[in-house]
Amino acid sequence: MKISLKNLKKFLLPILIFVVSLTISMLKTTFYGINAELGRIMEKAGAILLIASFAWAAIVATHMAKRIFLRHTDITVADNLHSRKLYTQYTIIERIIVFIIILVAIAFVLMSFENIRRIGISIFASAGIAGIILGLAAQKVFGSMLAGLQIAFTQPIRMDDVVIVEGEWGRIEEITLTYVVIKIWDLRRLVVPSTYFIEHPFQNWTRTSAELLGTVFIYTDYSVDFDRVREELTRLLESSQLWDGKVNVLQVTDAKENRVEVRALMSTRNSSDGWDLRVYVREHLLLFLQREFPDSLPKTRVYVENNRPESRNSGSALNS
Known part of the structure:
Protein backbone atom coordinates (compact mmCIF):
# COMPACT_ATOMS: atom_id res chain seq x y z
CA MET A 1 0.00 0.00 0.00
CA LYS A 2 2.82 2.38 0.85
CA ILE A 3 4.39 1.78 -2.53
CA SER A 4 1.08 2.47 -4.29
CA LEU A 5 0.54 5.72 -2.41
CA LYS A 6 4.10 6.79 -3.13
CA ASN A 7 3.62 6.13 -6.83
CA LEU A 8 0.28 7.93 -6.89
CA LYS A 9 1.84 11.03 -5.30
CA LYS A 10 4.10 11.37 -8.33
CA PHE A 11 1.01 11.87 -10.50
CA LEU A 12 -0.36 14.67 -8.32
CA LEU A 13 1.36 17.49 -10.18
CA PRO A 14 0.40 16.37 -13.72
CA ILE A 15 -3.17 15.76 -12.47
CA LEU A 16 -3.21 19.25 -10.95
CA ILE A 17 -2.01 20.76 -14.25
CA PHE A 18 -4.68 18.75 -16.08
CA VAL A 19 -7.41 20.09 -13.76
CA VAL A 20 -6.17 23.66 -14.24
CA SER A 21 -6.20 23.23 -18.03
CA LEU A 22 -9.77 21.90 -17.93
CA THR A 23 -10.84 24.77 -15.69
CA ILE A 24 -9.36 27.31 -18.09
CA SER A 25 -11.04 25.61 -21.05
CA MET A 26 -14.43 25.70 -19.33
CA LEU A 27 -14.00 29.37 -18.43
CA LYS A 28 -12.72 30.51 -21.83
CA THR A 29 -16.14 31.89 -22.84
CA THR A 30 -16.04 34.05 -19.73
CA PHE A 31 -12.59 35.32 -20.70
CA TYR A 32 -13.79 36.02 -24.23
CA GLY A 33 -16.69 38.00 -22.78
CA ILE A 34 -14.28 40.16 -20.78
CA ASN A 35 -11.65 40.59 -23.48
CA ALA A 36 -11.24 38.75 -26.78
CA GLU A 37 -7.43 38.95 -26.66
CA LEU A 38 -7.40 37.67 -23.08
CA GLY A 39 -9.73 34.85 -24.12
CA ARG A 40 -7.38 33.73 -26.90
CA ILE A 41 -4.40 33.84 -24.53
CA MET A 42 -6.20 31.74 -21.92
CA GLU A 43 -7.37 29.28 -24.57
CA LYS A 44 -3.76 28.77 -25.72
CA ALA A 45 -2.61 28.49 -22.10
CA GLY A 46 -5.22 25.81 -21.42
CA ALA A 47 -4.13 23.82 -24.49
CA ILE A 48 -0.45 24.07 -23.56
CA LEU A 49 -1.16 22.99 -19.97
CA LEU A 50 -3.21 20.06 -21.25
CA ILE A 51 -0.33 18.88 -23.45
CA ALA A 52 2.14 19.40 -20.61
CA SER A 53 0.02 17.37 -18.18
CA PHE A 54 -0.21 14.40 -20.54
CA ALA A 55 3.53 14.57 -21.31
CA TRP A 56 4.44 14.80 -17.61
CA ALA A 57 2.18 11.86 -16.74
CA ALA A 58 3.73 9.80 -19.55
CA ILE A 59 7.25 10.55 -18.25
CA VAL A 60 6.26 9.59 -14.68
CA ALA A 61 4.70 6.37 -15.99
CA THR A 62 7.93 5.60 -17.88
CA HIS A 63 10.00 6.06 -14.70
CA MET A 64 7.63 3.83 -12.76
CA ALA A 65 7.73 1.12 -15.45
CA LYS A 66 11.53 1.14 -15.31
CA ARG A 67 11.50 0.69 -11.53
CA ILE A 68 8.99 -2.15 -11.80
CA PHE A 69 11.10 -3.98 -14.38
CA LEU A 70 14.28 -3.48 -12.32
CA ARG A 71 12.80 -4.16 -8.88
CA HIS A 72 14.61 -7.51 -8.60
CA THR A 73 17.98 -6.31 -9.92
CA ASP A 74 20.82 -5.32 -7.63
CA ILE A 75 24.06 -3.96 -9.09
CA THR A 76 25.73 -3.70 -5.67
CA VAL A 77 26.28 -7.46 -5.30
CA ALA A 78 29.54 -9.09 -6.40
CA ASP A 79 28.06 -11.15 -9.25
CA ASN A 80 26.00 -8.40 -10.88
CA LEU A 81 26.59 -9.02 -14.58
CA HIS A 82 22.93 -9.80 -15.43
CA SER A 83 21.68 -6.90 -13.28
CA ARG A 84 24.04 -4.43 -14.94
CA LYS A 85 22.96 -5.66 -18.37
CA LEU A 86 19.27 -5.05 -17.61
CA TYR A 87 19.97 -1.74 -15.86
CA THR A 88 21.90 -0.43 -18.87
CA GLN A 89 19.23 -1.45 -21.38
CA TYR A 90 16.26 -0.10 -19.43
CA THR A 91 18.05 3.14 -18.55
CA ILE A 92 18.81 3.96 -22.19
CA ILE A 93 15.34 2.84 -23.37
CA GLU A 94 13.79 5.05 -20.68
CA ARG A 95 15.77 8.06 -21.88
CA ILE A 96 14.79 7.39 -25.48
CA ILE A 97 11.10 7.28 -24.54
CA VAL A 98 11.37 10.44 -22.43
CA PHE A 99 13.15 12.22 -25.30
CA ILE A 100 10.40 11.20 -27.74
CA ILE A 101 7.67 12.30 -25.31
CA ILE A 102 9.25 15.73 -24.83
CA LEU A 103 9.85 16.11 -28.58
CA VAL A 104 6.25 15.25 -29.43
CA ALA A 105 4.91 17.53 -26.67
CA ILE A 106 6.98 20.47 -27.95
CA ALA A 107 5.79 19.77 -31.49
CA PHE A 108 2.12 19.79 -30.40
CA VAL A 109 2.64 23.02 -28.43
CA LEU A 110 4.29 24.74 -31.38
CA MET A 111 1.69 23.50 -33.83
CA SER A 112 -1.06 24.98 -31.67
CA PHE A 113 0.08 28.43 -32.82
CA GLU A 114 -1.29 29.41 -36.22
CA ASN A 115 1.85 31.20 -37.42
CA ILE A 116 4.11 28.30 -36.55
CA ARG A 117 1.66 25.87 -38.18
CA ARG A 118 1.89 27.81 -41.42
CA ILE A 119 5.67 27.73 -41.23
CA GLY A 120 5.51 23.98 -40.63
CA ILE A 121 3.31 23.47 -43.68
CA SER A 122 5.72 25.44 -45.83
CA ILE A 123 8.62 23.40 -44.52
CA PHE A 124 6.83 20.16 -45.34
CA ALA A 125 6.17 21.55 -48.82
CA SER A 126 9.92 21.81 -49.32
CA ALA A 127 10.73 18.65 -47.35
CA GLY A 128 13.49 17.56 -49.71
CA ILE A 129 15.66 20.64 -49.23
CA ALA A 130 14.81 20.90 -45.54
CA GLY A 131 15.65 17.24 -45.02
CA ILE A 132 19.04 17.65 -46.62
CA ILE A 133 19.84 20.76 -44.56
CA LEU A 134 18.68 19.19 -41.29
CA GLY A 135 20.48 15.96 -42.10
CA LEU A 136 23.78 17.74 -42.62
CA ALA A 137 23.33 19.95 -39.57
CA ALA A 138 22.32 17.14 -37.22
CA GLN A 139 24.54 14.40 -38.58
CA LYS A 140 26.73 14.14 -35.49
CA VAL A 141 23.77 14.44 -33.13
CA PHE A 142 21.86 11.61 -34.77
CA GLY A 143 25.07 9.61 -35.06
CA SER A 144 25.58 9.89 -31.31
CA MET A 145 21.97 8.91 -30.66
CA LEU A 146 22.26 5.86 -32.90
CA ALA A 147 25.48 4.94 -31.09
CA GLY A 148 23.58 5.20 -27.80
CA LEU A 149 20.93 2.82 -29.15
CA GLN A 150 23.62 0.43 -30.33
CA ILE A 151 25.24 0.48 -26.89
CA ALA A 152 21.86 -0.29 -25.30
CA PHE A 153 21.32 -3.46 -27.33
CA THR A 154 24.81 -4.74 -28.21
CA GLN A 155 26.24 -3.60 -24.85
CA PRO A 156 29.99 -3.23 -25.37
CA ILE A 157 29.75 -1.39 -22.03
CA ARG A 158 27.31 -1.58 -19.13
CA MET A 159 26.66 0.43 -16.02
CA ASP A 160 29.45 -0.06 -13.44
CA ASP A 161 31.75 -1.76 -15.96
CA VAL A 162 35.46 -1.33 -15.25
CA VAL A 163 37.13 0.11 -18.35
CA ILE A 164 40.37 1.69 -19.50
CA VAL A 165 39.69 4.58 -21.89
CA GLU A 166 42.35 7.00 -23.11
CA GLY A 167 44.78 5.42 -20.64
CA GLU A 168 42.45 6.12 -17.68
CA TRP A 169 41.11 3.40 -15.35
CA GLY A 170 37.56 3.91 -14.16
CA ARG A 171 33.96 2.71 -13.92
CA ILE A 172 31.01 3.50 -16.19
CA GLU A 173 28.92 5.89 -14.10
CA GLU A 174 26.34 7.15 -16.60
CA ILE A 175 25.24 6.20 -20.11
CA THR A 176 23.09 8.61 -22.11
CA LEU A 177 22.03 8.70 -25.74
CA THR A 178 24.88 11.00 -26.73
CA TYR A 179 27.67 10.61 -24.15
CA VAL A 180 29.10 8.32 -21.46
CA VAL A 181 30.50 9.42 -18.10
CA ILE A 182 33.39 7.43 -16.63
CA LYS A 183 34.30 7.83 -12.96
CA ILE A 184 38.10 7.76 -12.79
CA TRP A 185 39.81 6.11 -9.80
CA ASP A 186 40.85 9.52 -8.42
CA LEU A 187 37.20 10.77 -8.58
CA ARG A 188 37.63 12.74 -11.80
CA ARG A 189 34.99 12.30 -14.51
CA LEU A 190 35.89 11.47 -18.09
CA VAL A 191 33.09 12.35 -20.53
CA VAL A 192 33.32 10.78 -23.97
CA PRO A 193 30.78 10.66 -26.84
CA SER A 194 28.79 7.46 -27.28
CA THR A 195 30.36 6.99 -30.71
CA TYR A 196 33.77 6.50 -29.04
CA PHE A 197 32.81 3.02 -27.82
CA ILE A 198 31.69 2.04 -31.34
CA GLU A 199 34.63 3.47 -33.29
CA HIS A 200 37.65 3.05 -30.97
CA PRO A 201 39.21 0.08 -29.14
CA PHE A 202 39.09 0.13 -25.34
CA GLN A 203 39.57 -2.30 -22.46
CA ASN A 204 36.54 -3.68 -20.59
CA TRP A 205 37.65 -5.66 -17.56
CA THR A 206 34.14 -6.82 -16.62
CA ARG A 207 32.66 -7.63 -20.04
CA THR A 208 31.73 -11.23 -19.20
CA SER A 209 32.65 -11.49 -15.53
CA ALA A 210 33.80 -9.31 -12.65
CA GLU A 211 36.50 -11.86 -11.74
CA PHE A 293 67.14 -12.62 1.88
CA PRO A 294 68.72 -9.22 2.61
CA ASP A 295 71.18 -9.68 -0.26
CA SER A 296 68.43 -10.49 -2.76
CA LEU A 297 68.42 -7.17 -4.59
CA PRO A 298 69.54 -7.40 -8.21
CA LYS A 299 73.32 -7.11 -8.46
CA THR A 300 75.79 -6.28 -11.17
CA ARG A 301 78.67 -8.78 -10.95
CA VAL A 302 82.12 -7.77 -12.18
CA TYR A 303 85.00 -10.25 -12.27
CA VAL A 304 88.45 -8.68 -12.65
CA GLU A 305 91.41 -10.85 -13.60
CA ASN A 306 94.92 -9.40 -13.98
CA ASN A 307 97.30 -11.55 -16.06
CA ARG A 308 100.05 -9.00 -16.70
CA PRO A 309 103.59 -10.40 -15.99
CA GLU A 310 104.83 -7.28 -14.22
CA SER A 311 101.96 -7.54 -11.80
CA ARG A 312 102.94 -11.14 -10.90
CA ASN A 313 106.64 -10.19 -10.52
CA SER A 314 105.85 -7.24 -8.25
CA GLY A 315 103.65 -9.49 -6.20
CA SER A 316 106.47 -12.05 -5.79
CA ALA A 317 108.95 -9.32 -4.76
CA LEU A 318 106.60 -8.06 -2.13
CA ASN A 319 106.08 -11.54 -0.73
CA SER A 320 109.83 -12.10 -0.44
Whole structure:
Protein backbone atom coordinates (compact mmCIF):
# COMPACT_ATOMS: atom_id res chain seq x y z
CA MET A 1 0.00 0.00 0.00
CA LYS A 2 2.82 2.38 0.85
CA ILE A 3 4.39 1.78 -2.53
CA SER A 4 1.08 2.47 -4.29
CA LEU A 5 0.54 5.72 -2.41
CA LYS A 6 4.10 6.79 -3.13
CA ASN A 7 3.62 6.13 -6.83
CA LEU A 8 0.28 7.93 -6.89
CA LYS A 9 1.84 11.03 -5.30
CA LYS A 10 4.10 11.37 -8.33
CA PHE A 11 1.01 11.87 -10.50
CA LEU A 12 -0.36 14.67 -8.32
CA LEU A 13 1.36 17.49 -10.18
CA PRO A 14 0.40 16.37 -13.72
CA ILE A 15 -3.17 15.76 -12.47
CA LEU A 16 -3.21 19.25 -10.95
CA ILE A 17 -2.01 20.76 -14.25
CA PHE A 18 -4.68 18.75 -16.08
CA VAL A 19 -7.41 20.09 -13.76
CA VAL A 20 -6.17 23.66 -14.24
CA SER A 21 -6.20 23.23 -18.03
CA LEU A 22 -9.77 21.90 -17.93
CA THR A 23 -10.84 24.77 -15.69
CA ILE A 24 -9.36 27.31 -18.09
CA SER A 25 -11.04 25.61 -21.05
CA MET A 26 -14.43 25.70 -19.33
CA LEU A 27 -14.00 29.37 -18.43
CA LYS A 28 -12.72 30.51 -21.83
CA THR A 29 -16.14 31.89 -22.84
CA THR A 30 -16.04 34.05 -19.73
CA PHE A 31 -12.59 35.32 -20.70
CA TYR A 32 -13.79 36.02 -24.23
CA GLY A 33 -16.69 38.00 -22.78
CA ILE A 34 -14.28 40.16 -20.78
CA ASN A 35 -11.65 40.59 -23.48
CA ALA A 36 -11.24 38.75 -26.78
CA GLU A 37 -7.43 38.95 -26.66
CA LEU A 38 -7.40 37.67 -23.08
CA GLY A 39 -9.73 34.85 -24.12
CA ARG A 40 -7.38 33.73 -26.90
CA ILE A 41 -4.40 33.84 -24.53
CA MET A 42 -6.20 31.74 -21.92
CA GLU A 43 -7.37 29.28 -24.57
CA LYS A 44 -3.76 28.77 -25.72
CA ALA A 45 -2.61 28.49 -22.10
CA GLY A 46 -5.22 25.81 -21.42
CA ALA A 47 -4.13 23.82 -24.49
CA ILE A 48 -0.45 24.07 -23.56
CA LEU A 49 -1.16 22.99 -19.97
CA LEU A 50 -3.21 20.06 -21.25
CA ILE A 51 -0.33 18.88 -23.45
CA ALA A 52 2.14 19.40 -20.61
CA SER A 53 0.02 17.37 -18.18
CA PHE A 54 -0.21 14.40 -20.54
CA ALA A 55 3.53 14.57 -21.31
CA TRP A 56 4.44 14.80 -17.61
CA ALA A 57 2.18 11.86 -16.74
CA ALA A 58 3.73 9.80 -19.55
CA ILE A 59 7.25 10.55 -18.25
CA VAL A 60 6.26 9.59 -14.68
CA ALA A 61 4.70 6.37 -15.99
CA THR A 62 7.93 5.60 -17.88
CA HIS A 63 10.00 6.06 -14.70
CA MET A 64 7.63 3.83 -12.76
CA ALA A 65 7.73 1.12 -15.45
CA LYS A 66 11.53 1.14 -15.31
CA ARG A 67 11.50 0.69 -11.53
CA ILE A 68 8.99 -2.15 -11.80
CA PHE A 69 11.10 -3.98 -14.38
CA LEU A 70 14.28 -3.48 -12.32
CA ARG A 71 12.80 -4.16 -8.88
CA HIS A 72 14.61 -7.51 -8.60
CA THR A 73 17.98 -6.31 -9.92
CA ASP A 74 20.82 -5.32 -7.63
CA ILE A 75 24.06 -3.96 -9.09
CA THR A 76 25.73 -3.70 -5.67
CA VAL A 77 26.28 -7.46 -5.30
CA ALA A 78 29.54 -9.09 -6.40
CA ASP A 79 28.06 -11.15 -9.25
CA ASN A 80 26.00 -8.40 -10.88
CA LEU A 81 26.59 -9.02 -14.58
CA HIS A 82 22.93 -9.80 -15.43
CA SER A 83 21.68 -6.90 -13.28
CA ARG A 84 24.04 -4.43 -14.94
CA LYS A 85 22.96 -5.66 -18.37
CA LEU A 86 19.27 -5.05 -17.61
CA TYR A 87 19.97 -1.74 -15.86
CA THR A 88 21.90 -0.43 -18.87
CA GLN A 89 19.23 -1.45 -21.38
CA TYR A 90 16.26 -0.10 -19.43
CA THR A 91 18.05 3.14 -18.55
CA ILE A 92 18.81 3.96 -22.19
CA ILE A 93 15.34 2.84 -23.37
CA GLU A 94 13.79 5.05 -20.68
CA ARG A 95 15.77 8.06 -21.88
CA ILE A 96 14.79 7.39 -25.48
CA ILE A 97 11.10 7.28 -24.54
CA VAL A 98 11.37 10.44 -22.43
CA PHE A 99 13.15 12.22 -25.30
CA ILE A 100 10.40 11.20 -27.74
CA ILE A 101 7.67 12.30 -25.31
CA ILE A 102 9.25 15.73 -24.83
CA LEU A 103 9.85 16.11 -28.58
CA VAL A 104 6.25 15.25 -29.43
CA ALA A 105 4.91 17.53 -26.67
CA ILE A 106 6.98 20.47 -27.95
CA ALA A 107 5.79 19.77 -31.49
CA PHE A 108 2.12 19.79 -30.40
CA VAL A 109 2.64 23.02 -28.43
CA LEU A 110 4.29 24.74 -31.38
CA MET A 111 1.69 23.50 -33.83
CA SER A 112 -1.06 24.98 -31.67
CA PHE A 113 0.08 28.43 -32.82
CA GLU A 114 -1.29 29.41 -36.22
CA ASN A 115 1.85 31.20 -37.42
CA ILE A 116 4.11 28.30 -36.55
CA ARG A 117 1.66 25.87 -38.18
CA ARG A 118 1.89 27.81 -41.42
CA ILE A 119 5.67 27.73 -41.23
CA GLY A 120 5.51 23.98 -40.63
CA ILE A 121 3.31 23.47 -43.68
CA SER A 122 5.72 25.44 -45.83
CA ILE A 123 8.62 23.40 -44.52
CA PHE A 124 6.83 20.16 -45.34
CA ALA A 125 6.17 21.55 -48.82
CA SER A 126 9.92 21.81 -49.32
CA ALA A 127 10.73 18.65 -47.35
CA GLY A 128 13.49 17.56 -49.71
CA ILE A 129 15.66 20.64 -49.23
CA ALA A 130 14.81 20.90 -45.54
CA GLY A 131 15.65 17.24 -45.02
CA ILE A 132 19.04 17.65 -46.62
CA ILE A 133 19.84 20.76 -44.56
CA LEU A 134 18.68 19.19 -41.29
CA GLY A 135 20.48 15.96 -42.10
CA LEU A 136 23.78 17.74 -42.62
CA ALA A 137 23.33 19.95 -39.57
CA ALA A 138 22.32 17.14 -37.22
CA GLN A 139 24.54 14.40 -38.58
CA LYS A 140 26.73 14.14 -35.49
CA VAL A 141 23.77 14.44 -33.13
CA PHE A 142 21.86 11.61 -34.77
CA GLY A 143 25.07 9.61 -35.06
CA SER A 144 25.58 9.89 -31.31
CA MET A 145 21.97 8.91 -30.66
CA LEU A 146 22.26 5.86 -32.90
CA ALA A 147 25.48 4.94 -31.09
CA GLY A 148 23.58 5.20 -27.80
CA LEU A 149 20.93 2.82 -29.15
CA GLN A 150 23.62 0.43 -30.33
CA ILE A 151 25.24 0.48 -26.89
CA ALA A 152 21.86 -0.29 -25.30
CA PHE A 153 21.32 -3.46 -27.33
CA THR A 154 24.81 -4.74 -28.21
CA GLN A 155 26.24 -3.60 -24.85
CA PRO A 156 29.99 -3.23 -25.37
CA ILE A 157 29.75 -1.39 -22.03
CA ARG A 158 27.31 -1.58 -19.13
CA MET A 159 26.66 0.43 -16.02
CA ASP A 160 29.45 -0.06 -13.44
CA ASP A 161 31.75 -1.76 -15.96
CA VAL A 162 35.46 -1.33 -15.25
CA VAL A 163 37.13 0.11 -18.35
CA ILE A 164 40.37 1.69 -19.50
CA VAL A 165 39.69 4.58 -21.89
CA GLU A 166 42.35 7.00 -23.11
CA GLY A 167 44.78 5.42 -20.64
CA GLU A 168 42.45 6.12 -17.68
CA TRP A 169 41.11 3.40 -15.35
CA GLY A 170 37.56 3.91 -14.16
CA ARG A 171 33.96 2.71 -13.92
CA ILE A 172 31.01 3.50 -16.19
CA GLU A 173 28.92 5.89 -14.10
CA GLU A 174 26.34 7.15 -16.60
CA ILE A 175 25.24 6.20 -20.11
CA THR A 176 23.09 8.61 -22.11
CA LEU A 177 22.03 8.70 -25.74
CA THR A 178 24.88 11.00 -26.73
CA TYR A 179 27.67 10.61 -24.15
CA VAL A 180 29.10 8.32 -21.46
CA VAL A 181 30.50 9.42 -18.10
CA ILE A 182 33.39 7.43 -16.63
CA LYS A 183 34.30 7.83 -12.96
CA ILE A 184 38.10 7.76 -12.79
CA TRP A 185 39.81 6.11 -9.80
CA ASP A 186 40.85 9.52 -8.42
CA LEU A 187 37.20 10.77 -8.58
CA ARG A 188 37.63 12.74 -11.80
CA ARG A 189 34.99 12.30 -14.51
CA LEU A 190 35.89 11.47 -18.09
CA VAL A 191 33.09 12.35 -20.53
CA VAL A 192 33.32 10.78 -23.97
CA PRO A 193 30.78 10.66 -26.84
CA SER A 194 28.79 7.46 -27.28
CA THR A 195 30.36 6.99 -30.71
CA TYR A 196 33.77 6.50 -29.04
CA PHE A 197 32.81 3.02 -27.82
CA ILE A 198 31.69 2.04 -31.34
CA GLU A 199 34.63 3.47 -33.29
CA HIS A 200 37.65 3.05 -30.97
CA PRO A 201 39.21 0.08 -29.14
CA PHE A 202 39.09 0.13 -25.34
CA GLN A 203 39.57 -2.30 -22.46
CA ASN A 204 36.54 -3.68 -20.59
CA TRP A 205 37.65 -5.66 -17.56
CA THR A 206 34.14 -6.82 -16.62
CA ARG A 207 32.66 -7.63 -20.04
CA THR A 208 31.73 -11.23 -19.20
CA SER A 209 32.65 -11.49 -15.53
CA ALA A 210 33.80 -9.31 -12.65
CA GLU A 211 36.50 -11.86 -11.74
CA LEU A 212 40.03 -10.77 -12.54
CA LEU A 213 43.58 -12.10 -12.44
CA GLY A 214 46.14 -9.85 -10.80
CA THR A 215 49.89 -9.95 -11.37
CA VAL A 216 52.83 -8.75 -9.29
CA PHE A 217 56.33 -8.63 -10.76
CA ILE A 218 59.39 -8.66 -8.49
CA TYR A 219 63.04 -8.58 -9.61
CA THR A 220 65.55 -10.44 -7.43
CA ASP A 221 69.01 -11.92 -7.39
CA TYR A 222 69.78 -15.51 -8.47
CA SER A 223 70.43 -16.52 -4.85
CA VAL A 224 66.78 -16.32 -3.74
CA ASP A 225 65.04 -19.54 -2.68
CA PHE A 226 61.92 -19.49 -4.87
CA ASP A 227 60.18 -22.28 -2.98
CA ARG A 228 60.22 -20.19 0.18
CA VAL A 229 58.90 -17.19 -1.74
CA ARG A 230 56.13 -19.43 -3.12
CA GLU A 231 55.24 -20.55 0.41
CA GLU A 232 55.14 -16.93 1.57
CA LEU A 233 52.81 -15.99 -1.31
CA THR A 234 50.44 -18.80 -0.31
CA ARG A 235 50.50 -17.64 3.30
CA LEU A 236 49.75 -14.04 2.29
CA LEU A 237 46.85 -15.00 0.03
CA GLU A 238 45.28 -17.36 2.58
CA SER A 239 45.44 -14.63 5.23
CA SER A 240 43.70 -12.05 3.01
CA GLN A 241 39.93 -11.78 2.50
CA LEU A 242 40.55 -10.19 -0.90
CA TRP A 243 41.66 -13.51 -2.46
CA ASP A 244 38.85 -15.66 -3.89
CA GLY A 245 40.80 -18.89 -3.39
CA LYS A 246 41.07 -19.89 -7.06
CA VAL A 247 44.45 -18.89 -8.53
CA ASN A 248 47.76 -18.86 -6.63
CA VAL A 249 50.85 -19.12 -8.83
CA LEU A 250 54.46 -17.96 -8.52
CA GLN A 251 56.68 -18.39 -11.56
CA VAL A 252 60.12 -17.31 -12.72
CA THR A 253 59.20 -15.64 -16.01
CA ASP A 254 62.56 -14.23 -17.10
CA ALA A 255 66.27 -14.40 -16.30
CA LYS A 256 68.80 -11.75 -17.31
CA GLU A 257 72.51 -11.44 -16.65
CA ASN A 258 71.97 -9.47 -13.44
CA ARG A 259 68.41 -10.25 -12.28
CA VAL A 260 65.56 -12.74 -12.21
CA GLU A 261 61.95 -11.78 -12.91
CA VAL A 262 59.39 -13.42 -10.63
CA ARG A 263 55.65 -13.18 -11.34
CA ALA A 264 52.99 -13.74 -8.70
CA LEU A 265 49.56 -14.49 -10.15
CA MET A 266 46.38 -14.31 -8.04
CA SER A 267 42.63 -14.12 -8.62
CA THR A 268 39.99 -11.85 -7.07
CA ARG A 269 36.23 -11.36 -7.25
CA ASN A 270 36.47 -7.94 -8.89
CA SER A 271 38.93 -5.31 -10.07
CA SER A 272 38.82 -3.25 -6.87
CA ASP A 273 39.80 -6.28 -4.76
CA GLY A 274 42.40 -7.12 -7.41
CA TRP A 275 44.12 -3.76 -7.07
CA ASP A 276 44.16 -3.90 -3.27
CA LEU A 277 45.42 -7.49 -3.23
CA ARG A 278 48.24 -6.75 -5.67
CA VAL A 279 49.40 -3.81 -3.57
CA TYR A 280 49.23 -5.96 -0.42
CA VAL A 281 51.15 -8.89 -1.93
CA ARG A 282 53.82 -6.69 -3.52
CA GLU A 283 54.54 -4.87 -0.27
CA HIS A 284 54.69 -7.99 1.92
CA LEU A 285 56.76 -10.01 -0.53
CA LEU A 286 59.33 -7.22 -0.56
CA LEU A 287 59.31 -7.15 3.24
CA PHE A 288 59.81 -10.94 3.24
CA LEU A 289 62.78 -10.67 0.87
CA GLN A 290 64.33 -7.89 2.96
CA ARG A 291 63.93 -9.98 6.08
CA GLU A 292 64.88 -13.45 4.83
CA PHE A 293 67.14 -12.62 1.88
CA PRO A 294 68.72 -9.22 2.61
CA ASP A 295 71.18 -9.68 -0.26
CA SER A 296 68.43 -10.49 -2.76
CA LEU A 297 68.42 -7.17 -4.59
CA PRO A 298 69.54 -7.40 -8.21
CA LYS A 299 73.32 -7.11 -8.46
CA THR A 300 75.79 -6.28 -11.17
CA ARG A 301 78.67 -8.78 -10.95
CA VAL A 302 82.12 -7.77 -12.18
CA TYR A 303 85.00 -10.25 -12.27
CA VAL A 304 88.45 -8.68 -12.65
CA GLU A 305 91.41 -10.85 -13.60
CA ASN A 306 94.92 -9.40 -13.98
CA ASN A 307 97.30 -11.55 -16.06
CA ARG A 308 100.05 -9.00 -16.70
CA PRO A 309 103.59 -10.40 -15.99
CA GLU A 310 104.83 -7.28 -14.22
CA SER A 311 101.96 -7.54 -11.80
CA ARG A 312 102.94 -11.14 -10.90
CA ASN A 313 106.64 -10.19 -10.52
CA SER A 314 105.85 -7.24 -8.25
CA GLY A 315 103.65 -9.49 -6.20
CA SER A 316 106.47 -12.05 -5.79
CA ALA A 317 108.95 -9.32 -4.76
CA LEU A 318 106.60 -8.06 -2.13
CA ASN A 319 106.08 -11.54 -0.73
CA SER A 320 109.83 -12.10 -0.44
